[in-house]
Amino acid sequence: MNPAELKAVVEYMESERGVEREVIIMAIESALLSASHKDADEDNLRIAIDRKTFAIKAYKTLAGGTEIETTAPTFGRIEAQTAKQTIMQRIRQAEKQRVFEDFKDRAGEIVTGSVTRFDRNDVMIDLDHAEAVMPSKERVPTEEYEIGERIRAYIVAVKEQERGPEIILSRNHPDFVRRLFELEVSEITDGTMEIKGIAREAGFRSKVAVISHDERVDPVGACVGIRGMRVKNIVRELSGEKIDIVRWSDEIKTLITNSLAPAKLKHVEADEETRTVTVTVEPDQLSLAIGKRGQNARLTSKLTGWRVDIQKDEESMDFEERVAVAVMKLATVSGIGDEWAEKLVYAGFLSLEGILAADQSDLAAIEDITPEQAQAIWHAAEAAYTKEHGEIEE
Secondary structure (H helix, E strand, O other): OOHHHHHHHHHHHHHHHOOOHHHHHHHHHHHHHHOOOOOOOHHHEEEEEOOOOOOEEEEEEOOOOOEEEEOOOOOOHHHHHHHHHHHHHHHHHHHHHHHHHHHOOOOOOEEEEEEEEEEOOEEEEEOOOOEEEEOHHHOOOOOOOOOOOEEEEEEEEEEEEOOEEEEEEEOOOHHHHHHHHHHHOHHHHOOOEEEEEEEEEOOOEEEEEEEEOOOOOOHHHHHHOHHHHHHHHHHHHOOOOEEEEEEOOOOHHHHHHHHHOOOOEEEEEEEOOOOEEEEEEOHHHHHHHHOHHHHHHHHHHHHHOOEEEEEEOHHHOOHHHHHHHHHHHHHOOOOOHHHHHHHHHHOOOOOHHHHHHOOHHHHHOOOOOOHHHHHHHHHHHHHHHHHHHOOOOO
């Protein structure tokens, strides 16, 4: 190979594989030395490529340590093939190491790449001299990707494997939404505002709780942007996923109220011990508060870390709705269940208190309930009431 051809090969490998020129040249020097004729004294031989002219030169070290230029070894077909394989192997190793060094500290960043192929349901993405994978579990269920399409994704992790570095990407990770807001909203980047929490059902809806550390800055308004442009840009990147921006509060009842908006809540009660918030709404607000397929309530629970129980206001219920609610509540009591709940309610025993206020003979008077069953029901109600409220007052 003459110097001009060698230079062309080095420059091609440098641009196409993203490996430094010096690494490529050193790999070629080492491979040429390894592939030298067997009769060459390799212990005293050094192969060097001139970095400017790309001429291949050989140097021999004499007994006194003096190095002199000698005739470069010749290569037969087998030796040339061996050299080529060695060069490619070392360049691939250098390429893998370069990719790992480039990405090892970039977990948590957003990158842009092109879809190159599919491995079952995994998406392989080219990141300019590096291949990354978006596993099926990190895809958004409502999105389809095409070969050649440019997409943005969040780097979940970078792992060093025997076969080379593995760059794992995601578009359904909650922190993908976080990073998009950080890129779009300068007040978050400079510390004026902070994202306190994110709950996401990728492809459908996300809730982002924000707080401002400057009373002059409205955190919700800053995220929305002028004419809604900031949040629109994020929604566009997320293929139309709905975004609820929630004003954060350290007071759980206020945070729950903000998260369930625009539903109007009548009562909000928080139980610190069980970390349960019971929300009461008017009948016409129930579906809005719960959301489609329970999504609004579910995301609110994820965002706050509290269980959210949304109920219709019993005062505004008609008779049939009240009966249904009473049956449902008694049916959850261990020892009463579906078997006896309806019979008790229709006999006028609508609650645990009502059952405990009665004599066991009153319960036994209900059709199909024996004295033994009445006693078991009364004790089941007693146990449930004690668990909820403590000892029963005599």
